[in-house]
Amino acid sequence: MPSEVICSSLNISEFPDTSEIIKGTNLYINNQEINKNINVNLEGTKIISNEKTLKKNFHSDNMRFNIYCNGSLLDFVQKYRLFKDCKHFVDMPLKYDADVVFKKWTKLLANCHGEVDKVQVENFVLENFDEPGKELEEYIPQDYNIGPDNLKQISDGHYRHWALDLHNRWPTLCRKVKQSVKDNAERYSLIALPKPFVVPGGRFREMYYWDSFFTIKGLLASKMYKTVRDMIDNMGYMIDKFGFIPNGNRVYYLNRSQPPLMSWCVDAYIKETGDYDFIRIALGWIEKELQFFKKNRTVKLDEWKSYLYRYHVSVDTPRPESYREDLECSEDCDDLKSKQIMWGEIAAAAESGRDFSTRWFATVGSVMGSMKTIRTSRILPVDLNAILLKNLAIVEEYCLYVGDHEKSERYKNEKEELKSMIREVLWNDDLGCWFDYDIDKYHQILTYYDTNFFPLVTGCSLDKRDQEKIASYINNIGLLKYPGGIPTSLQSSGEQWDFPNAWAPTTWVIIEGLNKNDQPELARLIADKWLRKNYTVWKDTDGKMFEKYNVTTGCALNIAGGGEYIVQEGFGWTNGVILDLLMKYKNDVKYDDGELQCSNCICKQVTKIERKNSCSVEIHDINIPSLEVKHGLTVPTIVSG
Numbered sequence: 354m355p356s357e358v359i360c361s362s363l364n365i366s367e368f369p370d371t372s373e374i375i376k377g378t379n380l381y382i383n384n385q386e387i388n389k390n391i392n393v394n395l396e397g398t399k400i401i402s403n404e405k406t407l408k409k410n411f412h413s414d415n416m417r418f419n420i421y422c423n424g425s426l427l428d429f430v431q432k433y434r435l436f437k438d439c440k441h442f443v444d445m446p447l448k449y450d451a452d453v454v455f456k457k458w459t460k461l462l463a464n465c466h467g468e469v470d471k472v473q474v475e476n477f478v479l480e481n482f483d484e485p486g487k488e489l490e491e492y493i494p495q496d497y498n499i500g501p502d503n504l505k506q507i508s509d510g511h512y513r514h515w516a517l518d519l520h521n522r523w524p525t526l527c528r529k530v531k532q533s534v535k536d537n538a539e540r541y542s543l544i545a546l547p548k549p550f551v552v553p554g555g556r557f558r559e560m561y562y563w564d565s566f567f568t569i570k571g572l573l574a575s576k577m578y579k580t581v582r583d584m585i586d587n588m589g590y591m592i593d594k595f596g597f598i599p600n601g602n603r604v605y606y607l608n609r610s611q612p613p614l615m616s617w618c619v620d621a622y623i624k625e626t627g628d629y630d631f632i633r634i635a636l637g638w639i640e641k642e643l644q645f646f647k648k649n650r651t652v653k654l655d656e657w658k659s660y661l662y663r664y665h666v667s668v669d670t671p672r673p674e675s676y677r678e679d680l681e682c683s684e685d686c687d688d689l690k691s692k693q694i695m696w697g698e699i700a701a702a703a704e705s706g707r708d709f710s711t712r713w714f715a716t717v718g719s720v721m722g723s724m725k726t727i728r729t730s731r732i733l734p735v736d737l738n739a740i741l742l743k744n745l746a747i748v749e750e751y752c753l754y755v756g757d758h759e760k761s762e763r764y765k766n767e768k769e770e771l772k773s774m775i776r777e778v779l780w781n782d783d784l785g786c787w788f789d790y791d792i793d794k795y796h797q798i799l800t801y802y803d804t805n806f807f808p809l810v811t812g813c814s815l816d817k818r819d820q821e822k823i824a825s826y827i828n829n830i831g832l833l834k835y836p837g838g839i840p841t842s843l844q845s846s847g848e849q850w851d852f853p854n855a856w857a858p859t860t861w862v863i864i865e866g867l868n869k870n871d872q873p874e875l876a877r878l879i880a881d882k883w884l885r886k887n888y889t890v891w892k893d894t895d896g897k898m899f900e901k902y903n904v905t906t907g908c909a910l911n912i913a914g915g916g917e918y919i920v921q922e923g924f925g926w927t928n929g930v931i932l933d934l935l936m937k938y939k940n941d942v943k944y945d946d947g948e949l950q951c952s953n954c955i956c957k958q959v960t961k962i963e964r965k966n967s968c969s970v971e972i973h974d975i976n977i978p979s980l981e982v983k984h985g986l987t988v989p990t991i992v993s994g
Contacts, residue, residue, distance in 0.1 A: 362801070398539045416451035421542040423670045424837055426458050426477075433471045433476060433678035440674040442555055444485035447540040453658060455479045476875060486558055488541050492529035492549045494578040503576060507935055511944040515888055518937045519928045520575045526551050527580070528558075544602040547590055548583035553900065554923015560587060560612040561601045563706050564926045566618050567858045571840070571929025572663045573625045574936045581622050582631075588615045589638040597645040599842070600703065607672040609704040611878055612740055613642055616747045617901050633753045638747050639938065646741060652733060659770040659779060659792070662737045665730040666700035682724050701729035705737070708857075710842060712789065712802050712852035714822050722846055728918040733790040735779050738803040743811035744756050768812070774815055785822025787813075801830055803841045803859040809866025820870045837874050837886035837904035839863055839879055851913040857930035863935065886959055888944055898931075900924045 420426055421443045430442050447454050452782035461477060462469060500517055506509060507513040523836045529549045534541050550560040551568050565584055570586050572581045591598050598615060600606035618633045622628065646662060653660035670693075671679030679699055683692040714735075715726035745768035752761035779787045781797055787796040787805050809815075809823065833838050838855040845852045867876035886902050900921045901913040911918045935942075 355519050367634040381548055389714055394507030399442065415539065416455045417447075417453055417539050417542065418604060420447070420451055420458075421603075422673050423854065424752060425462065426455075426845075427673060427676065429469060429474050429667045430478060431467075433474055433505055433676070434677070435475055438471055438556060439676045439678070442482075442960060443542050443603070443673045444558060445478070445482040445486050446543075448484070449540070450483055450537070451539040455480065462643045480718065486542045488531055489528040489558060490531055491524070491813060493524045494527050494577055494580045496547065496577045497523055497527075498872040501576050503936065504574070504932075509943045511888065512884065512935055514629075514943065515891060516932060518891075519571070519898070521573070522898075522928060523551065523572070523575060523577065526923060526928075527553055528552050528560075538800035542603050542605060543687065544591070544599075544604060546602055548586050549580065550584050550587055551580065551925055553925040554920070555900075557601075557921065557923075558604055559601045560584070561925075562588070563614050564597050564860070566614040568929040569618050569621060569859060570861070571620060571932035572656060574929075574932040578622070578626050580676050581618075582628075585615070585618050585622060585635065588618065590634065592638045592641050597642060603674075606634070608668055609700055610645070611704055611706050612737060613646060614740065615639060615642055616744045617740075620747050629754065632754050636748070636751045636755060639744065639751070642746060643741070643744060650737075654792070654795075656834045657774065657778070659774050660676045661733045661771075662741055663730055663733050664701040664705045664737060665790075666697055666704055668700050671696050672700060672703065681726075685725060695727065698727040698729045702727060705729065705734065707804070707841075707850040709848045710802070711844040711846045711848065712800070712804070712850070713845075717796065717802070724848070728793075731793050734804065735775075736807040738771065738775050738779065739787075739807035739811040739813065742768060742775065742808070742813065745771060746812050749851065764831045772813060773807060779808075780813075782822075785826040801832075801843055803839060803855075803863060806859075806863050806866050809870050810862050815870055817871070820872060822993065823870065824867075824872050824875055833878070836882060836907035838883040838901055838966075840904050847915050849901060849913075853911075854901045854913050854915060855904045857883075857927040861930045861933065869914075877938065877941060880938055884931065884934060884938075884942055885944060887927065897922045898927050899925050 397473060427443070430436075431439050436442050444946055453565065459498050461473065464923055468788075475621055487681055496806060499521060501520065502515045505513065530543065530545045531827075535545045546560065549570070552558055553561055553564050553567070553568075557564075565588070567583050569584060572578075579609045587602075588598050591602070592615075595607065598613070600609050600611050607765065616639045619631070619639065623631055636780055650662045650665055651660040671677075679696055682699065683695045686695060687690045698713070699708075703712075705713070707713070707726060710728070711722050712721060713727050713729040713732065715721045715728060745764050749761050749764040749768055752758075775787070778790050779797070779798065781788055784799065786801075788799055789802070789804075789810050790796070791941055806823070815823070817848075827833065827839075830843070835853075838860055840852045841854055841859065842851045850856070860879070864876045864880050864883075867873070867879070882904075886904070886907055887898070889907060890902065890909040890912060891898060894912075899912055900923070903911040903913050905911065
C-alpha cells in the first residue's frame, strides 16, 4: 500500500507557531499588523487568518470533498498511478451519491485492515466512477455564424483563411453543464455553472478564470457577444456563491483564485457592445472581488505608506489534480509542516497562472532555480499589482457612471495609492522596467520575466523618457532576436513558464502595453513574429493550435514543452489572442511562406513535406537550447534567430 496517507485537515490558528523574529520592520499582512517584537514564522502558509473561508470551501462536510479533494481514496488512487495524469481521476463523475461511495470505500478499507492493493483500488474505481467529460455536453453558441463579415476584412489571404478557421472552432470548445450535474451535484467534482462557456481544450475540460479574458477577446472579434455575456455571468455566479472566482469550476480549485481579470472581461464587453447598462449588474461582482483580494492578499511593510498584493494559498494537502507531482516535490522535506508549507507555495504559483517558473524559486543556494525552493508568497508580483490597479480604475469609472461619486472618489484614492506603490517599490529607473519584490530580503528581483511589462497596459502612466527606457530594456536584453516571439523568461529550467516558451496572454499584454505607450512599431514587430509562429505551426500540423510555443524557431519543428503534462492543443486563449491581433493588424501584417525566420534550424535541411510529417509525431518534445553558465545563472545560448 502507499507509504503515507495524506487525509487530515489542520485547524487554522490566528498565527502559526512562533519561530522567527522579524527584525528591523513591522509587517502588515491583510491589513493586520504583525509587530516586530512578536515571533512569527513568515514562511508558514497559515499566517492569514482571513483565509478560513477558503479552507472551509475546500474541507466541506460535503462527502464529495472527501473523495475529490482529500482523504485515503484519493491518496491510494494517485499513489498507485491508476492514471497517467492525476487530473483524470478527480474529473471522473461518480456513478452513485458521494456518501454511498464513501461508505463503500470505508468498508473496503476496514475489511482489508487498510492494506488495499492496486487491483482492489482499480476495481473500486471501475465500479463506482465514470470516465471524465460525461458531465459536459458540446454546445453550439446561439450567436455563432460560420463567416462573420469583419474577419473577411483581413487583407492577407493566408491570415484571413486562418482567422475563419479559428472562428469556426468556437463550437468545438463551447460546453454546457448537463442537467444531471445540477440535479446530483454531489456526484461530480464539476461546479455546475448556469450558462454555457468556452473551455481551453485538451485536459482542461472546465472554465478557467484568467484564460477567459483572452478567450473573450477572440469571441469579441468573432462578434459572439452573447457567449461573452454568458461567461461573465458565470463568473458573477461564482462570486455570489463563493465570494471570489476560483481557478476553475471544480471543487478542487476552491482554495485558490487566479489573476483577477473579471473587470477586464466586463470592460472589454461593454466597450465593444455599448451595453453600459450591464455596469449596474456587474459592479457589485467587481467590488466583491476587489474586497476578497484586499482582505486576503495584501502585504505592507511599516516604512511603506500603503500595501501591495501577492499570491497566497492556505492548504495542508497536495493539489488533487497534481497530487503525485506535489508529493514528489516535497519528498525531501523534514516533516509534515514543511511539506504543507511547500504545498501552499505550489498552490500559490498555480493561483498566479504561471505553474511553474523560476520566477517563484530561490535565486541563491545550492538548489537555486529548483521547484523544491518554491516561495511564491514571499514575492510581490508585478503582474498582480498592475492588474488590481486597472481593476480599481475600472470600478472608479463605473461608480461614477451609476452616480455614486463618494465611492468613485474612494476607489480613485486607492488607485492612486497603489500606482504610487508600484512606482516606488517595483519600478527600477536605472534598468527602465518593473521587477518583482522579495519581501524577505527587502529588494527587487532584477530578473527578466514577461510579467514585468503588465504595468504598461494597466494605467501606470509613463513619460516619454520612461517609454523609451522600456523599449531599450526590451532590446538590450535580447528579447527581439527570437523568431517566434518574446520568451516568458531567459531561464532555461524545463518549467513550462520559462525559456524557450512563450504564451498568448503575456504576449497580448506586451503588444497592447507597447501600443498604449507610444511604441507602435515595436508592438507590431512582436505581433508579427507571434502571428507567423502560430500560423506556421497551424499550417504544418494540419490545423493544430497549442497553449504555448517555443520561440527559438519560427517553424513547426519545435512546438513547445516543459512542465507537468504534454503540450495541450485547442486552444482557447491562443485562438482568442490570435483573432484579436488579426483584427487589430488586419491591414498591417502579411505572411510570406518563404520567410520562416529560422537562420540556424533543422528546418533548413528538410523539405516542407518532411517538416510537416515530423511535426505530427511527438509534438510535446522540446529541444532545449545549449546552455552556458554565467555567474551561477543558467543562460540560454541561442541556436537560431
